[in-house]
Amino acid sequence: xxxxxxxxxxxxxxxxxxxxxxxxxxxxxxxxxxxxxxxxxxxxxxxxxxxxxxxxxxxxxxxxxxxxxxxxxxxxxxxxxxxxxxxxxxxxxxxxxxxxxxxxxxxxxxxxxxxxxxxxxxxxxxxxxxxxxxxxxxxxxxxxxxxxxxxxxxxxxxxxxxxxxxxxxxxxxxxxxxxxxxxxxxxxxxxxxxxxxxxxxxxxxxxxxxxxxxxxxxxxxxxxxxxxxxxxxxxxxxxxxxxxxxxxxxxxxxxxxxx
Amino acid sequence: xxxxxxxxxxxxxxxxxxxxxxxxxxxxxxxxxxxxxxxxxxxxxxxxxxxxxxxxxxxxxxxxxxxxxxxxxxxxxxxxxxxxxxxxxxxxxxxxxxxxxxxxxxxxxxxxxxxxxxxxxxxxxxxxxxxxxxxxxxxxxxxxxxxxxxxxxxxxxxxxxxxxxxxxxxxxxxxxxxxxxxxxxxxxxxxxxxxxxxxxxxxxxxxxxxxxxxxxxxxxxxxxxxxxxxxxxxxxxxxxxxxxxxxxxxxxxxxxxxxxxxxxxxxxxxxxxxxxxxxxxxxxxxxxxxxxxxxxxxxxxxxxxxxxxxxxxxxxxxxxxxxxxxxxxxxxxxxxxxxxxxxxxxxxxxxxxxxxxxxxxxxx
Numbered sequence: 310x311x312x313x314x315x316x317x318x319x320x321x322x323x324x325x326x327x328x329x330x331x332x333x334x335x336x337x338x339x340x341x342x343x344x345x346x347x348x349x350x351x352x353x354x355x356x357x358x359x360x361x362x363x364x365x366x367x368x369x370x371x372x373x374x375x376x377x378x379x380x381x382x383x384x385x386x387x388x389x390x391x392x393x394x395x396x397x398x399x400x401x402x403x404x405x406x407x408x409x410x411x412x413x414x415x416x417x418x419x420x421x422x423x424x425x426x427x428x429x430x431x432x433x434x435x436x437x438x439x440x441x442x443x444x445x446x447x448x449x450x451x452x453x454x455x456x457x458x459x460x461x462x463x464x465x466x467x468x469x470x471x472x473x474x475x476x477x478x479x480x481x482x483x484x485x486x487x488x489x490x491x492x493x494x495x496x497x498x499x500x501x502x503x504x505x506x507x508x509x510x511x512x513x514x515x516x517x518x519x520x521x522x523x524x525x526x527x528x529x530x531x532x533x534x535x536x537x538x539x540x541x542x543x544x545x546x547x548x549x550x551x552x553x554x555x556x557x558x559x560x561x562x563x564x565x566x567x568x
Numbered sequence: 569x570x571x572x573x574x575x576x577x578x579x580x581x582x583x584x585x586x587x588x589x590x591x592x593x594x595x596x597x598x599x600x601x602x603x604x605x606x607x608x609x610x611x612x613x614x615x616x617x618x619x620x621x622x623x624x625x626x627x628x629x630x631x632x633x634x635x636x637x638x639x640x641x642x643x644x645x646x647x648x649x650x651x652x653x654x655x656x657x658x659x660x661x662x663x664x665x666x667x668x669x670x671x672x673x674x675x676x677x678x679x680x681x682x683x684x685x686x687x688x689x690x691x692x693x694x695x696x697x698x699x700x701x702x703x704x705x706x707x708x709x710x711x712x713x714x715x716x717x718x719x720x721x722x723x724x725x726x727x728x729x730x731x732x733x734x735x736x737x738x739x740x741x742x743x744x745x746x747x748x749x750x751x752x753x754x755x756x757x758x759x760x761x762x763x764x765x766x767x768x769x770x771x772x773x774x775x776x777x778x779x780x781x782x783x784x785x786x787x788x789x790x791x792x793x794x795x796x797x798x799x800x801x802x803x804x805x806x807x808x809x810x811x812x813x814x815x816x817x818x819x820x821x822x823x824x825x826x827x828x829x830x831x832x833x834x835x836x837x838x839x840x841x842x843x844x845x846x847x848x849x850x851x852x853x854x855x856x857x858x859x860x861x862x863x864x865x866x867x868x869x870x871x872x873x874x875x876x877x878x879x880x881x882x883x884x885x886x887x888x889x890x891x892x893x894x895x896x897x898x899x900x901x902x903x904x905x906x907x908x909x910x911x912x913x914x915x916x917x918x919x920x921x922x923x924x925x926x927x928x929x930x931x932x
Binding site: 404405420421422423426429430433434437448449450451466468469496499500501502 | 579580581583584587614615616619620623643646647650651895896897898899
């Protein structure tokens with residue numbers, strides 16, 4: 310639990326004249342669920358996309374699973390990429406493949422499995438995220454929003470990664486589906502021993518599944534820690550977010566549930 | 569009771585080695601009423617390991633033999649339990665028919681698809697007609713800005729490439745004419761061939777094919793991606809007819825632009841022919857123009873130009889109908905765009921043939 314799996318120091322990312330992330334530092338420990346919040350346009354998604362290597366870095370360092378990614382060679386990068394899974398906001402399922410084929414895709418590329426085992430594994434992964442057998446051969450265009458996210462999660466978990474990145478996993482889901490999804494993440498994290506780095510807007514998710522939370526505002530990390538530590542932060546955005554009307558309702562509901 | 573001892577790393581990376589071992593274990597322990605699998609030596613264990621262990625258990629259960637798994641550590645136990653709750657295996661995809669059967673299936677599907685395409689084209693033509701009538705009744709509903717924009721895109725911006733291609737084709741026809749006609753001293757008739765061929769057939773056909781590839785494909789891709797992102801549904805819910813807003817301006821722009829492009833293209837081809845006549849055939853421009861005047865009449869020009877708007881209509885309708893048939897996937901967008909180009913070029917050539925018969929029968 311003590312080893313940082315993601316170790317970001319003084320990260321600077323910008324587009325043109327605009328600096329989106331200004332000396333951001335954050336550590337994610339092994340085996341925890343780390344949630345990142347921030348207003349729209351605060352650079353949460355930019356941070357995630359930078360860590361997984363989709364955006365260029367202007368300054369600072371990124372270390373994931375013990376490897377410096379900003380200076381790593383191509384082959385070292387690919388070795389690390391096999392050890393993580395990414396769930397994109399819209400699922401990013403390959404539209405010409407069925408749900409089952411989407412999950413098999415990374416297996417086909419990276420593991421030398423027999424067709425039978427590949428079929429069994431992909432089916433097992435889909436069952437694990439709660440996709441019924443009748444939906445296994447559906448195409449992404451035939452799946453509902455919640456199912457798309459589940460299939461995308463199954464694909465992210467296809468290679469049994471140590472680390473998963475989730476970009477707004479519950480956005481666009483109804484509260485019941487979002488609650489189920491939170492629970493699914495929690496269960497999978499426990500049974501698979503995953504480290505989870507998630508970006509979210511969902512107060513429920515923050516309260517119920519996240520071990521620690523980071524708050525991004527004005528291009529910087531303004532608060533990090535558990536819920537109590539965050540609530541004590543004087544930053545106006547943090548106060549507005551966690552002390553707002555909706556937050557208070559969520560808080561009291563969760564207090565009721567636990568008591 | 570037989571006892572198996574497991575050790576090492578039961579993970580994705582070793583799944584290809586583990587699988588034969590598991591299958592061997594399942595077959596060699598056949599007939600043993602009970603089996604104990606000791607997992608104490610397992611250092612790493614993930615869903616791949618769990619799934620394979622499950623397979624062993626399932627294979628033995630099917631033979632009514634007992635399998636007990638012991639000493640799975642902490643989290644591994646939980647993971648195995650998580651998997652155990654799920655029902656075994658998923659349904660396999662529907663079995664495929666034999667080669668003959670699938671050939672028949674393909675033929676059947678292709679026939680149905682062809683029929684559906686014809687219906688879709690007729691439907692689009694009908695919808696477009698209704699839209700034209702509606703816009704005539706209420707001229708304010710006409711999208712002038714959009715139409716102008718599309719005329720710019722499919723007409724004006726296509727001029728350079730159309731001029732270049734038709735010019736080159738004009739040159740080639742003239743060169744071939746001189747090269748072959750010279751053998752029997754019919755140089756002078758090259759001009760007749762160039763003039764009639766270009767004005768009646770080549771000019772309009774070439775421009776229509778170019779436009780189908782250039783603008784028809786972009787119409788399909790635009791409407792298709794709008795369909796995919798529910799923009800067309802959004803228009804509908806706002807009480808707007810997508811045919812009025814999207815299709816009519818596009819098709820009308822093509823119907824206006826194609827005759828203009830045909831005219832420009834034909835002139836460029838005649839110019840190219842003249843240039844080659846001068847440089848390669850040694851025919852002075854004065855003689856070329858004089859011969860051209862004798863050889864061609866307004867009728868030839870009319871025959872070419874009359875065809876242009878009909879070809880534009882075919883291209884526009886095929887492209888828009890295919891665009892509306894796009895389903896959710898990126899693959900279907902690609903397929904419909906290909907279909908739009910292939911079908912519109914095919915129909916343009918068929919239409920050209922029908923016009924040839926028609927004009928021949930009215931002596932034009």
